[in-house]
Every structure is written in structure tokens, then in C-alpha cells.
Amino acid sequence: MAPAGRLLLLLLLLRMRAVPSAVLHKGIGEPCEEHRECQSTCCTTSTLSPQKYCASLTVFRKCLSWQKPEGYPCSDHNQCRSSCCVTNNHNPLRFCTPRTVFLQCLSWRKPNRDYCSEHRECHSQCCLSLTEAAPARCRPRTGVLAQCLPP
Template identity: 55%
Template sequence: MASPVWMLLPLLLLLLLGSLAGHRPWKKQVYQSHKGIGEACRINEECQSNCCTTGSLDPSKQCNPKTILLRCLPWRKPNGHRCFHNSECQSRCCVRSNRSPQKFCTPLTIFLQCVPWRKPDGDFCGNHRECNSQCCIQLREDSPHRCIRRSGILAQCLPL
């Protein structure tokens, strides 16, 4: 009678040879019919391009081409659309555009900066960063802080 170790040896040899050949029984399911660009999908592996992302404000996914650098980039909102985070926008810039708390995708400056909207002179403020002039001071001891324009030869943040 053969020992149990000798009976398992052919099975172990088969598993070893299969893993060397790239065949693994525990490998993820491979989709036989890859979908083309524009077809509906759920996961990257369904697509020929291996890139399944949303293509517009519509949350459904579709197969999309990869970039020149072979990256699969998610679709991002163009300028003017409502947003919550910088990562949602093509410009990577999601800021308030007025007193309203809503944020919108806005273009970067020519220096590639994302500049938030700031309060105009005369508005109430809590710190210098809130003001367009970067100057938030209390005009009198008993008055609230307000945004004021910078004054003086060196354009300093001084009371009037």
C-alpha cells in the first residue's frame, strides 16, 4: 500500500507546473468577451482597454480608452459644475464663487493656482484670509471686524 505522501505528489507537481505556466485555479475570473469603447460595464476587466469609468454626469459606467501614458482616468466635471472637492473637477479647483456656500469647478489662474473667492471691502470677516484685500481689522474697539483695503505707502493692513 502506498503512503499518503506519494499519492499527493502528482497533485502537488501539477499545481507547481500550473503556477509556473501562469495558470492558477484561484485566479480571478477572466472575461471571454471583452467589451469595446463606449459599451456599458461594471469593472475594468470587462473592457478591452481594461478601463471602466463614468464618462459624464451620468453615474453609469462605460468602457473608455486609456491615456497616452496608459492610465485609466476617471471622468471629472468641467468648469461651472457644482462640486464638493477639488478631485471632482477637471481643473482640480472647487471653490466658492460668491457669498453662497455652494462650490463650483473653476479654472486655475495662469500661475496654475486655485484661488478661492474672497469677501469684498466692507464685508464682515473673521480673519485676513477671508478678505480680497487680505486685510480684516476692527475699525473701532466696539465694532466688528471688517474687510478693508490696504493703505499707506507700503500697502499695509492699517486702520483708516
């Protein structure tokens, strides 16, 4: 019976040696720095804080990082839930903005009578100077075909 007990003890010890590698992986919600630290192989941010945590994978086995909701400052489209990071007024800061009904990400443009230097700056897409000496301003489109023509 002693050899059977030793064999059982040896098997238990071998099994216990195999288990710690799985135990070393962190569970959902635990702080991490790299994907390989997590059981889910997904280490990502979950809030505005730069601290990363182990997170679960999506149904499609993707590891998605937390993205900012509308109104939060951003520097790139991929930081926003809407994938739309644009200016929303004269201020050069950019913010997460909702997409249009047609899923477009449109930048804010200057209203009529604002100073401009090129057409794409204006909401009307029309930047004209009334005289050679006057500075260019955003103007409404005119005519039957709504063209960018001086009045």
C-alpha cells in the same frame, strides 16, 4: 483521413474554448462596473451620470475618469478638469473654476466692507474692526507698504 479530421475538429474545439474569455470583455462604450470587465481595463464615468462605461486608455496607458467643466458644482478638486473646486461668492457651494494665468487655484474672497472674522476671508487679506464695539470688516490695505492698518 478520419484521424486527421478528428484532430482538426479537436483543435477547433480547443481554440473555441480559448476565445470566449476574450469575448467576455466588453468593448469601448459598453456599460461596466469594474476595470477587469473591459478589454481596455478601463471602466469609468463619461458624463455627469454615475453610470460607468468601458473607455480607452490615454497615450500614457492611464485610465482617466470624466471630469466636470468650469461652472459645474463640485465637492473636491479632482472632480474638475481644471483641478480647481472653490466657492465663487457668499454661497457655500463650490464650483469648478479655471486656474489663474500662473496656474493657481484661488478661492473667492470677500470684497471690502463685507463682515469678516479673519484676514484670509478678505480679498485684501485685511480684516479689521474700527472700534472695539464695531464688527470686523474687510478693509483695503493702506500705506506705502500696503499694510493691514486701521485708517
